Amino acid sequence: MHMFDLLACVCFALVPVAALSSDADILATANTKLSTIVSRSDQKYSCKCYPGDHCWPAADKWNALNTTVNGALRSVVPAAAVCHESFQGSPTYNAEACAEVNKNIHSESWWTDQPIETMWTYWSNNTCTPDSPKERPCTLGFSPSYVIMATEIAHIKAGIDFARQQNVRLIIRNTGHDFMGRSNGYGALAINTHKFKDISFTGSYAGPGDWKGGAVTVGAGVQLRELYTAAHSRSPSVLVMGGECPTVGIAGGYIQGGGHGIMGTWFGMAADNALAFTAITAEGEYVTANANENADLFWALKGGGPASYAVITSLTLKTFPEMRAAGTILNINATHTNDSAVIWKGVEIFHSFANLYVDNGFFVYYELLGGSLHVQPFVAPNMDAAGIKAVLAPLFAALDAASIPYSTVTKDFSSVYDLYIDLFEDEPPYQNTYIGGRIFTRDDISSRNPEIINSYKVAAAPAPGYVGGIVGHIVGPGHNVSQADNAIHPAWRSASSFSIALLVVDRDVSLAQRQAAQDVLTHKTGDAMRAASPDGGAYVNEGDLNEPDWQRAYWGDKYPRLLELRRKWDPKGVFYARTTPGTEEWEVLEEGTRLCKRN
Numbered sequence: 001m002h003m004f005d006l007l008a009c010v011c012f013a014l015v016p017v018a019a020l021s022s023d024a025d026i027l028a029t030a031n032t033k034l035s036t037i038v039s040r041s042d043q044k045y046s047c048k049c050y051p052g053d054h055c056w057p058a059a060d061k062w063n064a065l066n067t068t069v070n071g072a073l074r075s076v077v078p079a080a081a082v083c084h085e086s087f088q089g090s091p092t093y094n095a096e097a098c099a100e101v102n103k104n105i106h107s108e109s110w111w112t113d114q115p116i117e118t119m120w121t122y123w124s125n126n127t128c129t130p131d132s133p134k135e136r137p138c139t140l141g142f143s144p145s146y147v148i149m150a151t152e153i154a155h156i157k158a159g160i161d162f163a164r165q166q167n168v169r170l171i172i173r174n175t176g177h178d179f180m181g182r183s184n185g186y187g188a189l190a191i192n193t194h195k196f197k198d199i200s201f202t203g204s205y206a207g208p209g210d211w212k213g214g215a216v217t218v219g220a221g222v223q224l225r226e227l228y229t230a231a232h233s234r235s236p237s238v239l240v241m242g243g244e245c246p247t248v249g250i251a252g253g254y255i256q257g258g259g260h261g262i263m264g265t266w267f268g269m270a271a272d273n274a275l276a277f278t279a280i281t282a283e284g285e286y287v288t289a290n291a292n293e294n295a296d297l298f299w300a301l302k303g304g305g306p307a308s309y310a311v312i313t314s315l316t317l318k319t320f321p322e323m324r325a326a327g328t329i330l331n332i333n334a335t336h337t338n339d340s341a342v343i344w345k346g347v348e349i350f351h352s353f354a355n356l357y358v359d360n361g362f363f364v365y366y367e368l369l370g371g372s373l374h375v376q377p378f379v380a381p382n383m384d385a386a387g388i389k390a391v392l393a394p395l396f397a398a399l400d401a402a403s404i405p406y407s408t409v410t411k412d413f414s415s416v417y418d419l420y421i422d423l424f425e426d427e428p429p430y431q432n433t434y435i436g437g438r439i440f441t442r443d444d445i446s447s448r449n450p451e452i453i454n455s456y457k458v459a460a461a462p463a464p465g466y467v468g469g470i471v472g473h474i475v476g477p478g479h480n481v482s483q484a485d486n487a488i489h490p491a492w493r494s495a496s497s498f499s500i501a502l503l504v505v506d507r508d509v510s511l512a513q514r515q516a517a518q519d520v521l522t523h524k525t526g527d528a529m530r531a532a533s534p535d536g537g538a539y540v541n542e543g544d545l546n547e548p549d550w551q552r553a554y555w556g557d558k559y560p561r562l563l564e565l566r567r568k569w570d571p572k573g574v575f576y577a578r579t580t581p582g583t584e585e586w587e588v589l590e591e592g593t594r595l596c597k598r599n
C-alpha cells in the first residue's frame with residue numbers, strides 16, 4: 001500500500017490557500033500532503049499535485065528520480081523556445097535554431113522525434129509556436145513539466161512509480177500523433193517511449209493461442225514505416241496489419257484504440273492481430289498479457305482505449321505472406337469542373353459503392369478538402385490492374401452515366417509495400433483542427449448513402465465562418481475477420497466506411513471561440529454524421545472529445561467490461577486520457593490545466 005492510498009480521503013477542513021484559479025466558481029483550495037482539494041460550487045475534488053502546490057515534489061525528489069533513470073529526466077523546454085525571447089524568465093532566442101525549427105514544422109518525423117511536442121498544436125495551447133511573434137514569451141501551456149527520455153524499460157517503471165507515489169499526472173508520449181491531445185498534459189511527468197525500436201520476427205509463433213504462422217515483436221517506440229520496411233526486407237517479405245500514416249507508432253495509442261489500415265479489409269483491425277503484450281501496470285508490475293496470462297488485460301489492451309490499463313513495452317503481432325497489389329487514383333476537382341453540385345454528385349456515386357470495394361478486399365483512402373474529391377488510393381490486395389479495373393467498372397460507368405468528369409490512373413505493384421511507398425502521401429502536421437468522426441455500416445451505405453454525403457457537406461461548411469473537410473477510409477474489418485475476442489467497437493465488424501471530420505480553427509483564438517468551434521463540430525457536423533448512421537459508432541483514436549455518450553459511441557456494449565477492467569488495473573487513476581473507460585469522475589479544471597477527481 002502506498003502513501004497516497006492512506007491520504008486519498010483526507011478531510012477537506014484544511015486551511016484554504018489563495019485561490020489559484022481564474023475560474024470564478026472555485027471557492028477554495030487546500031493542499032494536503034499528497035493531493036490538493038478543490039471546491040467548486042457544491043462539488044469537492046481531489047486533484048493531482050501541480051507546480052506551486054505544497055504536494056508538488058521538491059527538487060530532491062526529482063533529483064532522486066533522475067538518478068533512478070540514469071540521468072534521463074529533463075525539464076521540458078518547448079522546441080520553439082528558440083523562436084521567443086524568453087522561456088520561464090531565461091533568454092532563449094536563437095535565430096539560427098529558430099529557422100531550423102521553422103524549416104521542420106511540416107515534417108512529421110521532426111515532430112515525432114521531439115521529447116513532448118504534440119503534432120496538433122492546439123493541445124499545447126499554442127503558447128510557444130515557432131511562427132508567433134518573438135516578443136511573446138514562450139510558456140509551457142498545456143505541456144508536461146518533466147519528461148523521462150526512457151532508454152530502458154526500468155525507466156518507464158520508475159516514471160509510473162514516481163507519478164503514482166507523488167500523485168503527479170502521468171503522460172505516456174510515443175509519437176505525439178494523438179489528434180485529441182492525449183499525449184500532452186499540463187504540469188505532468190511525461191515518459192517518452194520513442195527510443196524502444198527493437199523489431200524481431202519469427203517464422204512460426206510458439207506462444208499461446210491458435211496462431212502458428214509468422215509473428216513480429218516490436219518495442220513501444222516502433223513506427224509504421226520502420227516496421228513495414230523491416231517486414232519487406234525479410235526473405236520472403238511479410239505483411240503486417242498497420243495504419244497508413246508512416247510515423248504513427250504501432251504499439252502505443254494506435255493498437256490500444258483498435259487500429260485500421262491498408263490491409264484492414266483482409267486482416268481486420270490491428271487489435272485483431274495482436275498475439276501478446278509486455279507491459280507495466282499502474283502499480284509498477286511487469287506483466288505479460290496474452291491468451292493465457294492476464295487474459296483480461298490482453299482483451300482490454302486490444303482496442304479498449306489508450307493509456308488506460310498499463311504501459312505497453314512490447315507488442316507481438318501476426319505476420320502474413322506478402323502479396324501483389326494494384327492501386328487506383330481518382331480525382332474530381334477544379335481541373336474538371338467548378339460546379340460543386342457536380343463534384344458532390346461524384347462523391348455520392350464514389351461512396352455508394354463502398355460495400356462493393358470492401359467485398360473485394362479493398363482499402364480506400366480519400367480526402368474531401370477544399371471542394372475536391374481526391375481518392376489516393378484504392379488498394380486492391382492480391383489483384384492486378386485488370387482485376388481492379390474490373391471491380392471499379394461499375395463506378396466509372398455510373399460516373400459516366402451522370403456526366404461527371406474525372407481523372408484516374410491505375411498501377412500494378414509486385415507487393416503491397418511497393419504500393420504503399422508509391423501511392424500513400426505523408427499528411428501535413430502542424431494543423432490546427434478539431435476532429436470528429438464516424439463509422440458507417442454496410443447497411444448505412446446501402447440505405448442512407450445520400451444522408452452520409454449530406455453529413456459530409458455539413459462537415460465541409462458546418463456554419464457561417466467555419467471550414468472543414470473529410471478524411472475518409474473505406475475499410476471492412478469484419479469482411480474477413482467476423483469474430484475476434486477483443487475490445488473494439490462491434491460496429492467495426494459491419495463497417496465499410498470510416499470518416500474523420502475536420503474543423504479548422506485559427507491558432508490564436510480565445511477560449512470562448514474555441515468552445516464555439518467545438519460546439520459546431522459536435523453539434524453541426526457530428527449530429528449530421530450520427531443521424532446518417534444509427535447503428536454506427538465512433539473511433540476513440542480519431543473522434544470527438546465531446547462525443548455525446550462517448551462510452552457507447554466508442555465501445556458499444558463492450559463498455560461495462562472495460563469499465564470493470566479499468567477499475568481493476570488502474571484503481572488509483574494513475575493513467576488519464578480523456579474519453580477513456582473509467583474517467584467519468586475526472587475533470588480537467590481551470591481552463592484545461594488541473595486534473596481532478598470528484599470526491
Ligand SMILES: Cc1cc2nc3c(=O)[nH]c(=O)nc-3n(C[C@H](O)[C@H](O)[C@H](O)COP(=O)(O)OP(=O)(O)OC[C@H]3O[C@@H](n4cnc5c(N)ncnc54)[C@H](O)[C@@H]3O)c2cc1C
Nearest residue numbers: 174175176177178182183243244245249252253260306312
Ligand atoms: C497523420 C495521422 C494518420 C493516422 N492514420 C491512422 C490510421 O491509418 N489508422 C488508425 O487507426 N489511426 C490512425 N491515426 C490515429 C492514430 O491511431 C492515433 O493518433 C494514435 O493515438 C497514435 O498513437 P501514437 O502512440 O503514435 O501517438 P501518441 O500521441 O504518442 O499517443 C497516443 C495515446 O496513446 C498513449 N500511449 C502511447 N504509447 C503508449 C504505451 N506504450 N502504452 C500505453 N499508452 C500509450 C498516449 O498516452 C496517448 O494517450 C492517424 C493519426 C494521424 C495524426
Ligand SMILES: *[C@@H]1O[C@H](CO)[C@@H](O)[C@H](O)[C@H]1NC(C)=O
Nearest residue numbers: 062066070071072073074075
Ligand atoms: C538529470 O541528470 C542529467 C545528467 O546528470 C542532467 O543533465 C539533467 O539536467 C538532469 N535533469 C534534471 C531535470 O535535473
Ligand SMILES: *[C@@H]1O[C@H](CO)[C@@H](O)[C@H](O)[C@H]1NC(C)=O
Nearest residue numbers: 125127141142509510511593
Ligand atoms: C491557454 O490559452 C488561453 C487562450 O490564449 C489562455 O487564456 C490561457 O491562459 C492559456 N493557458 C495556459 C495554461 O497556457
Ligand SMILES: *[C@@H]1O[C@H](CO)[C@@H](O)[C@H](O)[C@H]1NC(C)=O
Nearest residue numbers: 265266267320360361479480
Ligand atoms: C482473408 O484472409 C486470408 C488470410 O488470413 C486470405 O487467405 C484470404 O484470401 C482473405 N480473403 C479475402 C477475400 O480478403
Ligand SMILES: *[C@@H]1O[C@H](CO)[C@@H](O)[C@H](O)[C@H]1NC(C)=O
Nearest residue numbers: 333334335336337338339405
Ligand atoms: C475552375 O476555376 C479555376 C479558377 O478560376 C480555373 O483555373 C479553372 O480552369 C476552372 N475549371 C474549369 C473546368 O473550368
Ligand SMILES: *[C@@H]1O[C@H](CO)[C@@H](O)[C@H](O)[C@H]1NC(C)=O
Nearest residue numbers: 331332333334335372374407
Ligand atoms: C486535381 O486533379 C488533377 C488531375 O487528376 C490532379 O493532378 C490534382 O492533383 C488534383 N488536385 C487536387 C487538389 O487534388
